[in-house]
Amino acid sequence: MIGFSAMSSPKITRYALVGCGGRGIGMFAQPIVKNFASTAVLVGICDVNEGRMAYLNRALGTKAPAFKDFDRMLKETKPDVVIIATKDSLHHEFILKSFEAGCDAISEKPMTTDDEKCRAILAAEKKTGRKVTVTFNYRFVPYVTRIRELLAKKTIGKILSVDFNYQLDRKHGADYFRRWHRRKENSGGLLVHKSTHHFDLVNWLLGQEPTEVFAYGSLQFYGPTRKERGKNCRTCKHTKTCEFYYDITAPTAVGALIDNNALYAKVEHYDGYQRDGCVFDPEIDIEDTMNLVVRYSKGAQMSYSLNAHCIYEGWRMAFNGTEGRLECSEWHSGPYVVSDQQPQNILIYRPDKSVETIGVLVDHSSGHGGGDARLHKMLFDQPQPDPLGHMASSRAGAMSILTGVAANHSLASGKPIRLADLLKG
Numbered sequence: 234m235i236g237f238s239a240m241s242s243p244k245i246t247r248y249a250l251v252g253c254g255g256r257g258i259g260m261f262a263q264p265i266v267k268n269f270a271s272t273a274v275l276v277g278i279c280d281v282n283e284g285r286m287a288y289l290n291r292a293l294g295t296k297a298p299a300f301k302d303f304d305r306m307l308k309e310t311k312p313d314v315v316i317i318a319t320k321d322s323l324h325h326e327f328i329l330k331s332f333e334a335g336c337d338a339i340s341e342k343p344m345t346t347d348d349e350k351c352r353a354i355l356a357a358e359k360k361t362g363r364k365v366t367v368t369f370n371y372r373f374v375p376y377v378t379r380i381r382e383l384l385a386k387k388t389i390g391k392i393l394s395v396d397f398n399y400q401l402d403r404k405h406g407a408d409y410f411r412r413w414h415r416r417k418e419n420s421g422g423l424l425v426h427k428s429t430h431h432f433d434l435v436n437w438l439l440g441q442e443p444t445e446v447f448a449y450g451s452l453q454f455y456g457p458t459r460k461e462r463g464k465n466c467r468t469c470k471h472t473k474t475c476e477f478y479y480d481i482t483a484p485t486a487v488g489a490l491i492d493n494n495a496l497y498a499k500v501e502h503y504d505g506y507q508r509d510g511c512v513f514d515p516e517i518d519i520e521d522t523m524n525l526v527v528r529y530s531k532g533a534q535m536s537y538s539l540n541a542h543c544i545y546e547g548w549r550m551a552f553n554g555t556e557g558r559l560e561c562s563e564w565h566s567g568p569y570v571v572s573d574q575q576p577q578n579i580l581i582y583r584p585d586k587s588v589e590t591i592g593v594l595v596d597h598s599s600g601h602g603g604g605d606a607r608l609h610k611m612l613f614d615q616p617q618p619d620p621l622g623h624m625a626s627s628r629a630g631a632m633s634i635l636t637g638v639a640a641n642h643s644l645a646s647g648k649p650i651r652l653a654d655l656l657k658g
């Protein structure tokens with residue numbers, strides 16, 4: 234029988250975005266508008282700062298309806314999915330409201346900042362039947378994906394322990410001390426805001442969930458450690474001598490999507506948000522030096538460190554298994570950064586003393602080692618296969634932040650903290 238196969242056009246998903254800062258524009262609005270017009274449409278944008286919403290529309294050449302009132306945006310634009318890219322401590326509010334309005338949510342990492350908000354999200358998901366996806370772009374980096382494949386096929390047997398050191402340098406690391414991230418009430422501290430990426434990677438690579446955490450942490454390098462300072466770099470008298478001087482008014486590279494001067498400094502009269510605060514401000518209350526030990530559900534243990542004041546940036550991770558040891562590392566700045574043409578190596582040490590080197594080419598074609606573009610395809614294109622489980626649910630979002638949240642409780646109490654207690658409340 235000769236038939237006609239109807240070519241069905243792909244469903245176009247309606248997205249609304251709350252939080253029009255650098256991440257909201259670059260990671261979400263731009264790809265929807267520029268790369269996924271056949272499957273996705275940006276129906277509304279929301280921010281407390283109208284200057285940043287205007288910047289988004291100007292930079293992308295769009296006329297997305299702009300709202301200062303989130304509820305009004307939901308009512309008038311009727312999105313299928315709400316994308317949340319505000320400061321971390323507000324993610325839960327927008328997730329809950331989106332669920333109540335019958336929408337699914339995509340939350341930037343971290344899903345939220347403390348255990349109470351985390352429990353509220355998990356309960357609301359159950360109650361409304363909606364879902365939140367957490368965007369862990371590190372999972373999509375080709376190098377990390379290869380590690381996941383190797384560990385999933387038991388290349389080093391059962392994993393018994395992990396050593397993980399993450400170094401932030403004095404450029405990127407310092408940036409967390411300039412703005413809202415520097416207050417624990419906004420970000421949960423770096424152990425939540427930043428480490429959520431790292432803890433998610435370990436959970437995903439191990440295939441185990443964290444069960445208990447003990448932490449030490451201190452603020453030794455930034456914060457009120459220096460007298461010479463202004464409120465921000467534009468009003469400071471010490472710009473000639475301070476190694477952390479950041480000129481937000483300096484011209485950005487030609488063609489760059491985000492111009493911090495236009496997106497933040499020039500519109501700060503709307504909401505008072507300063508992007509270039511002093512890294513020695515006394516209001517800073519997050520740690521810059523952190524060490525943890527973590528226990529996992531199938532017996533693995535991890536020692537983890539995060540330092541935000543290092544000479545170069547990158548990470549080193551090692552997995553010790555019954556059948557071998559896997560070592561991997563990445564340099565984001567400093568003497569060992571590899572070019573697009575050089576492979577980044579994974580080393581596998583075996584009990585017979587042999588060492589296997591597996592090279593993976595670095596992909597600089599999109600942000601976060603090529604991870605951002607791969608994540609965009611999963612988020613905004615037609616449904617894609619996901620054999621390695623790259624997409625992260627609320628459970629993964631919860632287990633990654635709860636390691637840092639438990640660490641915060643451990644810092645406050647001086648005791649090890651069980652994650653089951655945090656999930657129960």
Ligand SMILES: NC(=O)c1ccc[n+]([C@@H]2O[C@H](COP(=O)([O-])OP(=O)(O)OC[C@H]3O[C@@H](n4cnc5c(N)ncnc54)[C@H](O)[C@@H]3O)[C@@H](O)[C@H]2O)c1
Nearest residue numbers: 252253254255256257280281282285318319320321341342
């Ligand atoms: N996955 C990654 O690699 C990555 C990288 C950077 C940032 N992020 C995450 O993305 C999110 C945004 O980060 P950013 O650097 O763009 O921050 P940002 O401060 O530049 O942008 C946040 C935006 O939210 C807006 N906002 C604040 N309160 C609001 C409210 N009540 N209602 C509506 N809008 C509000 C602000 O005005 C601002 O425009 C954060 O959650 C951050 O953790 C993730």
